[in-house]
Each structure stands twice: as C-alpha cells, then as structure tokens.
Amino acid sequence: MALNLDGIIGDSPALTQVFKVLGKVAPTDSTVLVTGESGTGKELLVRALHANSSRRGKAFVPINCGAIPKELLESELFGHEKGAFTHAIRTRQGRFELADGGTIFLDEIGEMDLSLQVKILRALQEKEIERVGGTSVKKVDVRVVAATNRELEDEVRAGRFREDLFYRLNVIPLHLPPLRERGNDVLLLAEHFLKGHCSSKGRKPLVLSDKAKEMFLTYSWPGNVRELENFMERLSILCDTDEILPEDLPEKIFLDIGEKPLKRVEETVPMRPAGFEWPTLKDMNDEGFKLKEFLEAIEGRLLAEAMEGAEGVKNKAAELVGIKRTTLIEKLKKRGLL
Ligand SMILES: Nc1ncnc2c1ncn2[C@@H]1O[C@H](COP(=O)(O)OP(=O)(O)OP(=O)(O)O)[C@@H](O)[C@H]1O
C-alpha cells in the first residue's frame, strides 16, 4: 500500500530514507523511538506512523512528558482511583487506557523521572497498567511511540535515563535529520509555507530571489522546520515587495553564513532623543502591524536583545527580562529562536 505522508514536505535523500523505514515499521506493532533536534517534525512523523498503521481507526493519544508536572504525570498516564490523593474526587482513566487499541505518543520522554520510567517499562513489557491508588491491573493494547530531542544514550550514561527502558523503546530508531542536512527541502518547505501564509492574508505568494535561496541553503536553521515556518509567516506580513531579497532577511542569517549584514534602513535612522516614549498607535499603524503582531514584535526584539546581552546564557537572559527560564525557552522555541 502506498504510504500516506499527508502534509510532510520534502524529497531529499535524508528524508526519503526516513520514509522508507516508516513504511516498513508503520504496519507493525513495534515500539518506535523518534529522535531529532527541536522543530524537525517529530510529531508530524509520529502522526504519519499512526495514520499508516492498522490502528489508524483508533485513538492517537499524545502526551508531552516534559510539560506536565512530574507529580501529575503518573496519574495522567495511568489514571487514578477515587480518593487516591487529595484532589482525586472521582476515578479517572489515564492516557494509556484512552489509547486502548490505538497509539500513545510519549513526547519528550527524556524529561521523564526515573521513578516513572520503571512504570512505563512495565506497561511496555506486561501490556498492563495500574491506576494510581488502584489495587488491580488492567490489560491494555497500546502501541507506544516515543520522541526526544535529547541524546538518550548520554542520558543513560549520566544515570538520568534507565538503560533497560532505552533499549525497550529503541527497538526501531527513527532519526529525523536536521533541516540543514536536507538540501533543497529548505526551498520546497519555504515555498509551501509562503503559499499558505500569503494566501491566508490574501496576498500573492512571495517568491525567493536567487540570492535569498542561496542564503537559505547555507543558513544552519537551528530551529529547523519550525523556525523556517515562523520566518515565512513573518515575511508574509512584513515583506513589502513580491520578491524576498537579502535585505528582507535578519542579521542573524548573515552572521550565521559568514556574510556581512546589509545596512538596514532602520539602522540609518538616527536614534530618538534620550528619554523613554511609549509607542503610539501611529507607530503601530505606520509599521503595518495589528495589535497582537506589534506586541509580539516588541517582545521578540526584547528577547533577542536579552539573549544577546546574556551571550546566549538562558538563565541570565531570563533574569534580564524578568521571566522564568522555562517561560523564556518556551517563547524562544515558539519563535524558532532555539
Ligand atoms: N517535513 C515537513 N513538512 C511540513 N511541515 C513540517 C515538516 N516538518 C515539520 N513541519 C512543521 O514544523 C512544525 C514543527 O514540527 P513538529 O512539532 O512535528 O516538530 P518536533 O520535532 O516535534 O519539535 P519539538 O522537538 O520542538 O517538539 C510543525 O508546525 C510542523 O507541522
């Protein structure tokens, strides 16, 4: 049967190799561990895995193990009985039970606590789970797919990840190569995102000039596809002409590819006189922003400045803007700056 890769763009040899393994492993019930840098499309790939399996008619249940406080994660995964803890006012099914017959996606598994890792291992080996506060076990028929952007082998060596669970999960490793190793896919993806974002804004799709293409192919894309997508969205709003020229690209790209940044128009405008002034509605309209975009742009500039001031040290940058490190990371990720 032909592989359904709906929405996954790219035909580079690196990605085609991943599709080949996907095609073989999808119809089986094997555990799969998807690795790859942040923003490489791990979640998209796992969804495709489920869509191409015989479980496709059943539930696909994702859970981000890094985003749920560790005290709650066990009950989220395995459910709890009424009265198991103070706020357990009624019995609740966990994600494993909800995924019965289907696939559970344990995202960011590298963030999971060692004590919970034992319980996952048991669920995998025995195909049964126990609710928190429960007294009996329940059989579940769930395919487990996990993903991480950490090097789990390093985590095992450092004693933060159980070796037995690592081997159990890593039956079929699927590694998503970073965008910089996917050659021309960068341009296919850029065109795809430009088309989408421009049409949603009712404008003609922007095209990349030859020089911009060359720069895209050389840039290292540390935030991978997510960074590219966010960047294309930004260009669809901010680019005034129909063609994307080097002057539309941020300094970060020039520095990364070892070229001297072009002198930007805004850099030649003299600084405002000393003394703080709030931006006005006119400033916002003159820049062609709507409120949300304007606030986002201001926040983005402040975050970038803080990261620069802190020389990339996230703790320090978070301190400079007065937010928690985790919030900073979330915001940077969302912007494709991580
Ligand atoms: N090959 C691709 N074709 C089209 N869109 C893609 C592709 N790869 C990723 N994307 C898009 O890029 C964004 C990031 O992808 P995804 O969330 O799957 O990455 P991830 O590896 O899970 O990232 P993270 O490690 O940060 O969780 C999503 O909006 C996704 O739809």
Ligand SMILES: [Mg+2]
């Ligand atoms: Mg993800």
